[in-house]
Amino acid sequence: MKPGKLINRRQFIIGASAAALGTRLRLSGQETIAPIKSGRSRVVLVRDLNVLDENGSPKYAVVQEMLDTGIKALTGRPDPQSAWKTIIKPGDVVGIKNNRWSYLRTTAEVETSLKKRIMEVGVKEADISVDDLGVLQNPVFQRATALINARPMRSHHWAGVGSLIKNYIMFIPEPISIHPDSCADLASIWDLPVVKGKTRLNVLVMFTPQFHSFGPHSFNPKYVWKYHGLMLGFDPVAVDATGLRIIEAIRRDFFAEDRPLNPPAKHIAIADSKYHLGTADPQKIELIKIGYDKDSFV
Numbered sequence: 001m002k003p004g005k006l007i008n009r010r011q012f013i014i015g016a017s018a019a020a021l022g023t024r025l026r027l028s029g030q031e032t033i034a035p036i037k038s039g040r041s042r043v044v045l046v047r048d049l050n051v052l053d054e055n056g057s058p059k060y061a062v063v064q065e066m067l068d069t070g071i072k073a074l075t076g077r078p079d080p081q082s083a084w085k086t087i088i089k090p091g092d093v094v095g096i097k098n099n100r101w102s103y104l105r106t107t108a109e110v111e112t113s114l115k116k117r118i119m120e121v122g123v124k125e126a127d128i129s130v131d132d133l134g135v136l137q138n139p140v141f142q143r144a145t146a147l148i149n150a151r152p153m154r155s156h157h158w159a160g161v162g163s164l165i166k167n168y169i170m171f172i173p174e175p176i177s178i179h180p181d182s183c184a185d186l187a188s189i190w191d192l193p194v195v196k197g198k199t200r201l202n203v204l205v206m207f208t209p210q211f212h213s214f215g216p217h218s219f220n221p222k223y224v225w226k227y228h229g230l231m232l233g234f235d236p237v238a239v240d241a242t243g244l245r246i247i248e249a250i251r252r253d254f255f256a257e258d259r260p261l262n263p264p265a266k267h268i269a270i271a272d273s274k275y276h277l278g279t280a281d282p283q284k285i286e287l288i289k290i291g292y293d294k295d296s297f298v
Helices: 003-014 018-022 060-075 080-085 108-121 166-171 186-191 236-255 266-273
Strands: 041-047 094-097 128-131 146-156 160-162 199-210 229-233 285-291
Touching: 041 060, 041 236, 060 080, 060 108, 060 199, 060 229, 060 285, 080 108, 094 108, 094 166, 108 128, 108 146, 108 199, 146 166, 146 236, 160 166, 160 236, 160 266, 166 186, 186 266, 199 236, 229 236, 236 266, 236 285
Parallel strands: 041 285, 094 128, 094 146, 146 199
Antiparallel strands: 041 229, 146 160, 199 229
């Protein structure tokens, strides 16, 4: 798609038929998804055209349904409550690591939906905290036994993209120290005692991902795409790698040419090859797509 056609595409998405908007999300006609195939990382992509209201804000009820559908597909369980019980235990202390960048944040709807299901497992509200910049000083995060990693996907001045791997940058005292070489070593943070082995779920918010930007903290609504999606996975590298493929495809469509991110998002491949945090190889990723599939770009 050429730049001048962006409005037409958005108008099409917003003006989709009532039948499409009203269709419930289904697991391809099944109640559960088969167990994960050996050696592959499962990534679940859920899209629903009805997730954004007329002002572009997420609708809580739809967000909750999307997360519930995604967690069932990810775990293979028939309902969200039993799915969450495979991830979180009543005695856990849970930190929900969000991203509060004012232009494109995790969204309160996602945070509230996650917290609701965690409390249903039996975790006390006092043992749950949602935080970003203050995680190192936050008492709940300091004693956390479990982390939920949730943030939006966007292009990024230093790392190519800001996504799940990068979301843990606030767990180091001086985040700027890891900026050299396009933030190539972001995955090293995941080996620190404060986070190592604690992440139970990764949620990449792709309601309106930013696919292009200029300079630090750059935001322009022109480069925000209404994708209406959420991605879930246990492997942050696999989810990030899939999200990156989508961003790259959106850029090709928008600019009508292959225009690589600058800088490249090299930290995702390095998280696989050097740090063995997860897999970035599409051939080793089991992608399950649920809901609206047009222009999924993956």
